[in-house]
Amino acid sequence: MTLAPSMTSALTFPEAGLPERLAPPAVLxxxxxxxxxxxxxxxxxxxxxxxxxxxxxxxxxxxxxxxxxxxxxxGSLDAALREWTICVVARELSNVFEWDMHLPLAAAAGVPAAALAALDAGEPSPPELRGDLALARSVATELITHHRLGDATYQEALQQWGEPTLVELLTLIGYFAMVCWLMNVARTPGPAPAR
Structure with a gap:
């Protein structure tokens, strides 16, 4: 049996292992x-x-x-950018489900293992990380922490992606923040580990 990524994570996930709340109704x-x-x-x-x-x-x-x-x-985001950004949101919000689900997808999409390990440990990204991925981490972190983007980050993101892609990226961050918060309250368990 393969361990879920959260079970070997450098940082804890507060809801991991706690009894689920807001489980699906027993009878639909x-x-x-x-x-x-x-x-x-x-x-x-x-x-x-x-x-x-x-x-x-x-x-x-x-x-x-x-x-x-x-x-x-x-969506129009390439798989590495999309999966990396989802992992950033999951890690910033300490969500066990999205971390366990998307970490392997990010690795399969070509996100470097060193970048994923740094994210997991709460450390800065390696300097050789692809520029768009480094910027996506900055955008997601700034948005989650400050609830907006400063002018410098906004201009850099606009130059990197243009308006349509930036709108999609911001929506991706917001969508995954929403579902992470819902699952954190519900204590939704991570996906079943591979056997």
Whole structure:
């Protein structure tokens, strides 16, 4: 059995191992069952992560799922930038589910192991990290910490990506911050480790 990344992480995840709150309802009403079926038959192939607590509000679950699907499956960000940014958000917000889910995806997309290890340890990124990835970490961290971007960071991001891509990146950060906060409160467990 392979250990989940959070189990070997340099920093702790406060909700890891605590009993889940806001678990899916034991019995699904027709609207909840329809929402679950949409997830099962869609690209996610199951009801997990933020969709566990969202089962309590099926219309909201469907709307949130569509935004996430657009960002992950129809977005314009390259896989390394997208997965790295998700990992930055997960680490900044100490979310065990998104960290365990997206760390292997980031590595598979070509994000250097040294950068992922530095992020995991809360250390600065290696100086040789690809410029757009380093900037994405700055953007996500600044946005989460200060709730906005300073003029210098905004101008650098605008020059790096242009308006459409910057809007997508900011939306990705906001989407994953939202689901991380929801799961942190719900104490949603990380994905099942590979066997």
């Amino acid at each position: 009403d027709p609207a909840q069952q329809e929402a679950a079926d949409e997830l099962i038959n869609g690209p996610r192939r199951g009801v997990y992560g933020p969709f566990r607590p969202l089962m309590h509000r099926p219309a909201l679950l469907s709307a949130v799922a569509k935004v996430g699907e657009n960002l992950r499956y129809q």
